[in-house]
Amino acid sequence: MPNTPSAVGDAATVFTLGEKATTEDGELISQLFGAIGKVWRADEKLFDAVTGLSGSGPAYIFLAIEALADGGVAAGLPRELALGLASQTVLGAASMVKGMAKHPGQLKDDVASPGGTTIAGIHELEKAGFRGILMNAVV
DSSP states (O other): OOOGGGGGTOEEEEEOOOTTOOHHHHHHHHHHHHTTEEEEEOOGGGHHHHIIIIITHHHHHHHHHHHHHHHHHHTTOOHHHHHHHHHHHHHHHHHHHHHSSSOHHHHHHHHOOTTSHHHHHHHHHHHTTHHHHHHHHHO
């Protein structure tokens, strides 16, 4: 079950093996889907949660990128620049989560200096229930 980022070779794919499937079948599936992104194996009982997170998740991120770009436009940036900055910012942040041995909360704290604009923005997101809204969307 790959997600739509498979179109650019960055899928998040989760698979399960039926009771008659072999270890070799799992290896073949991992190789095939590994050609279009990252692969995990999980119990079938987890697939509703997988769908909510990685199946629907790209749409949530697209919405977030669009909102960040709209914020940039509202602050005076040209649309093309705002969209480029928003998409690259999300890509860079995701790369840091994948590539660094730090929890996302620590990475967030590294950006948010005391009394700064980032912590002020985080405060606004938290007042609006940002994390809870994303969690509820997945569930």
